[in-house]
Amino acid sequence: MSSAAGAEALILATIALAPWPYGSAIDVARYAVAAVLLLAVGVWLFGRARAGHALPWLALPAFALPALALAQAALGLSVARVFTLEAALLLAAMTGVLVFWSERSRDSAAARRLVLVVLATCGAQAVFGIVQWSINPTRIYGEATPWITAPFGSYVNHNHFAGLVGMGAVLAAGLAVANTRGRDALSPAAVASAGVALGLVTAHLASRSRGGLIALLAGLAALGALWMAALSWRGARRRMAAAVAAVALLLVVGVGWTAIP
Numbered sequence: 001m002s003s004a005a006g007a008e009a010l011i012l013a014t015i016a017l018a019p020w021p022y023g024s025a026i027d028v029a030r031y032a033v034a035a036v037l038l039l040a041v042g043v044w045l046f047g048r049a050r051a052g053h054a055l056p057w058l059a060l061p062a063f064a065l066p067a068l069a070l071a072q073a074a075l076g077l078s079v080a081r082v083f084t085l086e087a088a089l090l091l092a093a094m095t096g097v098l099v100f101w102s103e104r105s106r107d108s109a110a111a112r113r114l115v116l117v118v119l120a121t122c123g124a125q126a127v128f129g130i131v132q133w134s135i136n137p138t139r140i141y142g143e144a145t146p147w148i149t150a151p152f153g154s155y156v157n158h159n160h161f162a163g164l165v166g167m168g169a170v171l172a173a174g175l176a177v178a179n180t181r182g183r184d185a186l187s188p189a190a191v192a193s194a195g196v197a198l199g200l201v202t203a204h205l206a207s208r209s210r211g212g213l214i215a216l217l218a219g220l221a222a223l224g225a226l227w228m229a230a231l232s233w234r235g236a237r238r239r240m241a242a243a244v245a246a247v248a249l250l251l252v253v254g255v256g257w258t259a260i261p
Helices: 003-017 027-050 059-074 081-104 108-135 158-180 188-206 210-231 236-259
Strands: none
Touching: 003 027, 003 081, 003 108, 027 081, 059 081, 081 108, 108 158, 108 188, 158 188, 158 210, 188 210
């Protein structure tokens, strides 16, 4: 197994087992997630170095961010050094994963595996969140404590749930758009992706996260703008289809926001 394949397996497993390093996760769990991700990125970088490959162009600006935090802690410029160090650890892990996928996703098979794992994880979280919410919206894993006021899914805060599922919804909508590009009829893949997107949007709206709703609308608006730009040089029929799809999506979001208690 190559270093890139090994790093990919570790990162995909981490996505499936711990899709969000905050929420109800204790400190030890967050540090463990960061350690696994840094190990995966380190293995990949070591393999690249042995093969004589240079660092990806994104590595320098990405790792400059946690380096700045470390410098602040070392120079005593941070208000709370321990929290600055914790932020540097988590930031290094996340930026490392970003650098890894900026290169690994050039392989279309690897990119498809990433999309599949992300959507499967978001879908599982959405189903669990809806089921738990329908049974008792004030409990998480059947338990209730005074400091958990807005749980949803496996998170003690519904905004964290909305952040994860909203990302998956925009990703699924992007797949639906990609599978309709250049075709007059919808493909089965486009229909399936659109169904996943609508299901994730429904779960997202059920969380009643206002900040999550703003983020979801911003993501869908950005996707719609890119789609319209891509269709601008094509026929009026395609532009009309894009406009109808945008209006339909806005109606779904609006009805869902008002109808879901």
